[in-house]
Amino acid sequence: MKEREERMSERLFAAIGTDEAMELTARLIRIPSHWEVPEKEVEVVRAIVAFLEAERIPYELQRVEGERYNVIARISGAGSGRSLALVGHLDTVPPFDMTVPPFDGLRRGNRLYGRGAVDMKGPVATMLLTLAAFARTGIVPEGDLCFAGVLAEETNSDGCETLVASGFRTDGAIVGEPSAGEYSIGHRGLEWIEVEFFGKRAHGAIPEAGVNAIVHAAAFVQRVQERIVPALRRRTHPAMGQSVMNFGTISGGTQPSTVADRCLIRLDRRYLPDESVESVLAEYQEILDELAREDPTFKAELRRMPENLMRIYDHVSLETSPEDPLVTTLLSVLEEVRGMPPSLSTRRGWTDAALLSRYGRIPTVVYGPGNISRSHTAEEYITAEELEEGLRAYLLLALRYCGAR
Numbered sequence: 154m155k156e157r158e159e160r161m162s163e164r165l166f167a168a169i170g171t172d173e174a175m176e177l178t179a180r181l182i183r184i185p186s187h188w189e190v191p192e193k194e195v196e197v198v199r200a201i202v203a204f205l206e207a208e209r210i211p212y213e214l215q216r217v218e219g220e221r222y223n224v225i226a227r228i229s230g231a232g233s234g235r236s237l238a239l240v241g242h243l244d245t246v247p248p249f250d251m252t253v254p255p256f257d258g259l260r261r262g263n264r265l266y267g268r269g270a271v272d273m274k275g276p277v278a279t280m281l282l283t284l285a286a287f288a289r290t291g292i293v294p295e296g297d298l299c300f301a302g303v304l305a306e307e308t309n310s311d312g313c314e315t316l317v318a319s320g321f322r323t324d325g326a327i328v329g330e331p332s333a334g335e336y337s338i339g340h341r342g343l344e345w346i347e348v349e350f351f352g353k354r355a356h357g358a359i360p361e362a363g364v365n366a367i368v369h370a371a372a373f374v375q376r377v378q379e380r381i382v383p384a385l386r387r388r389t390h391p392a393m394g395q396s397v398m399n400f401g402t403i404s405g406g407t408q409p410s411t412v413a414d415r416c417l418i419r420l421d422r423r424y425l426p427d428e429s430v431e432s433v434l435a436e437y438q439e440i441l442d443e444l445a446r447e448d449p450t451f452k453a454e455l456r457r458m459p460e461n462l463m464r465i466y467d468h469v470s471l472e473t474s475p476e477d478p479l480v481t482t483l484l485s486v487l488e489e490v491r492g493m494p495p496s497l498s499t500r501r502g503w504t505d506a507a508l509l510s511r512y513g514r515i516p517t518v519v520y521g522p523g524n525i526s527r528s529h530t531a532e533e534y535i536t537a538e539e540l541e542e543g544l545r546a547y548l549l550l551a552l553r554y555c556g557a558r
Contacts, residue, residue, distance in 0.1 A: 158552055158553070158557075161290075161292055161552060161557055162548065162549060162552060164290045164292065165286040165287065165290055165292065165548045165552070166286075166544075166545065166548065168285070168286040168289040168290050169282045169285060169286045169289075169544060171537050171538075171540055171541040171544070172537075173282060174275075174278050174279055174282055174537075174540040174541070174543075174544055175260065175265055175537055175540060177204070177278040177281065177282065178258070178265055178270065178274055178275045178278040178535065178540065179258030179260065179265055179267075180200060180258065181197060181200060181201075181269065181274040181277065181278060182256060182257075182258040182265070182267035182268065182269055182270055182274055183256055183257065183258045183267075184196045184197045184200055184256075185245075185255075185256055185268070186243055186244050186245055186269070187244060187245045187246055187247040187248075187268070187307070188244065188247065188305075188307070188308055189247045192220070193221060193244065193304070193305075194221060194243045194244050194304050194305075195220055195221060197243050197274075198214070198221075198222055198224050198243060198302065201224050201243070201277075201281065201302055202214070202224060204281060204285075205224075205226050205281075208284070208285045208288050208289070209288060210226050210227075210228065210284055210285065210288050211226065211227055211229070212224055212225060212226040212227070213225050215315060215316065215319060216315075217304050217305075217311055217312050217315045218311065221304055222304075223301065223302060223303050223304060223312050223315060223316055224243075224300075224301075224302040225299065225300070225301050225302075225316075225321070226281075226284055226299065226300040227297055227298070227299045227300075228284050228287045228288060228293075228294060228297065228298040228299075229297055230293065230294045230295050230296040230297045230298065230555060231293050231294070231295050231558055232295070232296075233295045233296070233556070234294060234295025234296030234554075234555045234556035234557075235295075235296040235324040235325060235478070235554055235555055235556070236296040236297040236298070236299065236323040236324045236325075236555065237296065237297075237298055237299065237323055237324065237325050237326070237327070237479075237550070237551060237554050237555050238299040238300070238301055238321075238323040238325070238326040238327070238509075238515070239280040239283060239284075239298075239299065239300050239301070239326075239327050239329060239547060240300075240301045240303065240313070240316075240326055240327065240328050240329065240505065240506075240509065241273050241276050241277040241280055241300075241301075241302055241303070241328070241329045241521075242273060242277075242302075242303050242304070242305070242306030242307070242312065242313075242505060243274075243277065243302045243303065243304060243312075244304055244305055244306060244307050244308070244312075245268050245269035245272065245274070245307065246268070246272075246307050246529050247268075248268045249529075249531075250531060251268065251531050251532070251533070252531045252532055253266040253267065253531075253532050253533075253534075254266070254267065255267055255268040256268065263536050263537040263538060264534045264535070264536055264537075265534060265535055265536075265537075266532065266533065266534040267533065267534075268533060269533070270523075270527075270533050270534050270535045271331045271522075271523035271524065271525070271527045271528055271533055271534065271535045271539075272330070272331060272523075272525070272527075272528035272529065272533070273329055273330060273331060273521060273523075275331075275522055275523055275535040275539070275540055275543070276329035276330070276331060276521035276522055276523065276543060277302060277329065278540070279329070279521075279522055279540055279543040279544045279547055280300050280329055280547060281300060282544060283298075283300075283544065283547040283548055283551060284298060284300050286548060287551070287557075292557050292558075293557060293558050294551060294552075294555040294556065294557050295555055295556030295557060295558065296324065296554075296555040296556065297323065297555075298551050298555055299323060301316055301321070303315075303316055303505060306504070306505050309461075309462070309463055309464065310463060310468075310505055310508065311463070311464055312505075313505035313508045313509065314463055314464060314465045314466055314508060316509075316513075317466075317508050317509060317512045317513040318465055318512075321513065322513060322514070322515060323515055324479075324515075324516070325477070325478070325479035325515065325516050325517070325518075325554060326479075326506070326509045326510075326513075326515045326516070326517040326518075327479075327483070327517070327518055327519075327520055327521075327547070327550070328504050328505055328506040328509070328517060328518070328519045328520075328521070329519075329520070329521030329522075329543075330501075330504050330506075330519050330521050330525065331521050331522065331523030331524055331525045331527070331528060331535075332498060332501075332519060332520050332521050332523075332525065333523070333524040333525060333526070334487070334491055334495060334496070334542070335495060335496045335497065335498040335520075336480075336483060336484070336487065336495055336496075336497065336498065336518055336519065336520045337392070337471070337497070337498045337499075337501040337504075337506075337518065337519035337520075338392050338471075338472070338473040338474075338475055338477075338480055338497070338518055338519075339390060339391075339392025339393040339426075339470065339471050339472045339473065339499070339501075340392075340393050340470060340471045340501040340502065340503060340504065340506070340507065340519070341390075341393050341394075341396065341397070341423035341424055341425060341470050341503070342423065342424045342425075342426075342428070342430075342467070342468055342469045342470040342503070342507065343421070343422070343423055343424075343461070343468035343502075343503040344421075344422045344424065344430055344433055344434075344457065344461065344467075344468060345419065345420070345421055345422075345457070345458035345460065345461035346419070346420050346422060346433075346434070346437065346455065346456070346457060346458065347417060347418065347419045347420075347455075347456055347457075347458050348370070348373065348417070348418045348420075348437065348441070348453055348454070348455050348456075349415065349416070349417050349453060349454045349456075350366040350367075350369045350370045350373070350405070350415065350416040350417070350418075350452070350453045351366055351414065351415060351452040351453065351454075352364035352365050352366035352367075352368075352369065352412065352413055352414045352415065352416075352450075352452075353412070353414055353450075354407075354411060354412055354413075354414035355411070355412040356410065356411065356412070357409065357410035357411055357412065358410070360412050362412075363412030363414070364412070364414070364450045365412050365413055366405055366406075366413045366414055366415050366416040367405045367406055367413045367416045369416070369444070369448075369450075369451050369452075369453065370403065370405065370416040370418055372444055372448075372451075373418070373440060373441065373444060373453065374400060374418070376440045376443070376444065377398075377437070377440060380440065381398065381436055381437070381440070382398065384436075385397055385398060388425055388427075388428070389425075390425045390426065390472075390499075391499070392472065392475075392497065392499060393425065393470065393471075393472075393499055393501070394499040394500055396423065396424055396425045396428065397422075397423045398420055398421065398422045398423070399420060399421045400418060400419075400420050401419050401420055401421050402417075402418070402419045403416065403417070403418050403419075404416070404417050405417060419458060423503075424470065425470060426470045426472045430457075430467055434455065434457070437455055438455050441453050441455060466508055466511075466512055468503055468507065469507050469508075469511045469512075470507060470511075471504065471506045471507040471510050471511070471517065471519070472510065473510055473516050473517055473518060474516070477516045478554070479516050479517075479518055479554060480516070480518055482550060482553050482554045483518055483520060483546075483550055483554075485553070486546055486549045486550045486553065487520070487546060489549065490542055490545045490546050490549065491542065498519075501519060502525075504519055506518070506519050520546070521543060522535065522539040522540055522542055522543025522544075522546075523535045523536075523539045523543075524539070
């Protein structure tokens with residue numbers, strides 16, 4: 154059995170190569186697909202469709218909004234194995250102040266630069282080539298091998314929402330966010346919250362005639378730091394670390410000589426599986442209610458930030474059992490490819506994997522080529538060695554998890 158797998162893996166590796174991965178990644182980088190582009194991901198989807206048609210890989214387009222579509226490709230299995238989905242988002246953040254050409258697909262030595270190189274057009278290219286290797290060799294997986302290119306992960310994840318809500322299901326899924334050779338079977342949920350404080354405007358020479366909303370905001374911050382932050386430090390999870398929060402922005406008032414009648418605080422809250430959106434909001438509301446009882450002039454409104462709301466679901470946590478066959482298979486593959494046991498990452502930011510896992514009921518792991526520390530940076534890049542590692546890992550995973558003949 155081992156010899157048979159080795160023969161098939163050699164055929165699959167020979168059918169594709171690192172240079173082809175670099176070329177395909179560069180081709181995708183050259184197509185801007187961020188939220189400031191009028192057509193957003195439309196052109197990059199067309200490029201992927203052209204690749205799939207050239208490789209004669211069956212695909213379908215799934216409407217997300219208007220002319221925006223997810224693209225789902227499938228190598229049909231023989232029917233006796235587990236099915237696997239390789240999932241990657243097709244959007245990027247804008248180029249902002251990049252110090253390298255963002256859309257040239259510039260190659261310097263073993264590095265390929267540009268917006269999306271590592272997050273995540275490089276991983277997407279390796280996923281596409283994994284399917285292409287099976288198509289070119291005629292090796293038939295026992296279970297279906299799928300690729301799902303989804304939209305808008307960098308904004309509201311309506312692409313993955315649409316995918317999950319459509320009933321898309323496989324026995325396991327890999328989300329290809331760059332992971333620096335590590336893997337994640339859990340990450341925290343995400344909620345953005347804003348609290349607006351209301352006061353009464355007055356001249357700065359007679360502050361007692363007004364009610365200062367900034368002072369009330371400060372009281373809230375202090376109470377949160379005293380009560381909620383220490384409580385969060387005591388909440389931990391082996392796959393995702395501590396429950397955490399961060400005060401992100403504060404704004405209020407009009408000028409120094411006027412008592413501020415308004416102040417707005419926005420915070421980021423990362424929560425664990427035994428917490429919920431409702432319990433998270435309730436903790437902050439309890440403090441606001443307490444402050445209002447202590448001071449009759451205290452008035453504030455707590456709400457979820459619209460920018461972080463999805464159309465259907467919530468930014469829930471990801472939690473996959475370490476005993477799941479997908480996890481154990483991936484670990485054996487990564488140890489073989491990297492020559493050392495892989496490390497479990499417990500500090501992963503939010504990903505589409507949570508939607509696939511929680512709402513799609515698909516055991517999901519985050520693993521992809523490249524280093525997340527380069528995501529969204531001024532000199533974003535991925536290396537040839539990282540792409541090769543990703544290709545080998547995905548190909549071996551498909552062979553062992555799905556089976557093949």
